[in-house]
Amino acid sequence: MHRRDFIGGTALASLLPLVGGARDAAAAPARQRLLPPALNPGDTVALVSPSSATDERLGLQLAEEAMQALGFEVKTGRHYAARYGSLAGSDAQRAGDLNAMFGDSSVKAIICVRGGSGAARLLPLLDYDAIRANPKVLLGYSDITALHNGLLAQAGLVTFHGPIGAGSWNRFNVDQFRRVFFQRELMQYRNVVEAGDELVPRKHRALTITGGKARGELVGGNLSVLVALAGSPYLPDFAGKILFLEDVSEAPYRIDRMLTTLKLMGALDAIAGFVFGECTDCDPGEGYGSLTLDQIFDDHIKPLGIPAYRGAMIGHIREQFIVPVGGKVELDADAGSFRMLEPVFQG
Known part of the structure; x- marks a missing residue:
């Protein structure tokens, strides 16, 4: 990728x-560290596409099925299947999906469908006051590095560098997920x-x-x-x-x-x-x-x-x-x- x-x-x-x-x-400026609420099976998680578009619908389907297999209800961002050039929608659309999911009280975690490029373009468009008021888990890697660092710098939010929604949910990654998020293991x-x-x-x-x-x-x-x-x-x-x-x-x-x-x-x-x-x-x-x-x-x-x-x-x-x-x-x-x-x- x-x-x-x-x-x-x-x-x-x-x-x-x-x-x-x-x-x-x-x-x-240094901000006070902000921890997200814990996750539990049965919670609702959101799938969003802050970076590149997913080239085949199967990738989106696999991401949704993987979250359901982990025991979650799934919401998808309004534009998570969109395309604007190589990106998963315009900057406003992708940032809007992130802001909407942070503001949705029913959503307990945000899982990025994939990386690629383009997440840094969203950083000036995120509502950091709302994010500080509604902290939640965010998971992804690669281009999602822009979000991890932006959210830590601007909101103090602890996020998680790890598998993307459309990536491999092999035995090792699933074990990591359950130990980190469900068992809250140190x-x-x-x-x-x-x-x-x-x-x-x-x-x-x-x-x-x-x-x-x-x-x-x-x-x-x-x-x-x-x-x-x-x-x-x-x-x-x-x-x-x-x-x-x-x-x-x-x-x-x-x-x-x-x-x-x-x-x-x-x-x-x-x-x-x-x-x-x-x-x-x-x-x-x-x-x-x-x-x-x-x-x-x-x-x-x-x-x-x-x-x-x-x-x-x-x-x-x-x-x-x-x-x-x-x-x-x-x-x-x-x-x-x-x-x-x-x-x-x-x-």
Whole structure:
């Protein structure tokens, strides 16, 4: 699921005023953290499309059936099946669906049908006062990173980075969903490592960059989408946070450039810990004309001297963690894991 937007010259030009230590200009004022009410089977959840359109009706049908199989009643956004170019309707239509579902007292959670691109266009159109008055669960990943960060920065709302409605609801993802939302478990996020027919396990391996433990609130998401918010009031403060990132179909030189951007704006120097998930289809290609991801993390993350690891089950992968954006966690970089420290729901 490609969500590449326009992260090139336009986005970097917006960062020029931030170079030289003006990090505070990029972040919204810190807001009190706002927890959503808990979910229960039988609740009503809303399916909305804040980003790209779904190319086939079957994807919308599968999203609805998956929510029903999880035990929910389902409402759909008025425009969730709409199309405006590559987007699921106009900005006003997509933002209107989000605002309507936050304002609907019968809806207990909002599930994003898919990512793609376009969610950042909605951030100036959302009713943050109404969202603060009616907090609820929001779930999605990839382009939904724009909503996670905008809602945290502007409303203080803790949201959830994880599977989209039209994505895979395999056994692992369903188990994650039930443990997080129904059982309200203080989750321990540790990769499931299976050897299969290999002598030593190869899949889902965590790799320590710098050992140690750190505590803080989680911020982050998709690297490309996050960096595209630079210079706006829709980025939360990075000071003392645990930054988690992932990406897909980006050449290593682009990963290097985006991490350089986070360094130049002061974000990397402010964080307390770092987790990188999967960078799917981010290989350098043939030859030696590119930095490797190992070298990029050694250049940008290792010198920070903070606990950091890569390989977490976060990103454009079939089985993925559901993590609370804005939730308080403890990171153990030596173990390649992190855990919730506090409940992420009201009550």
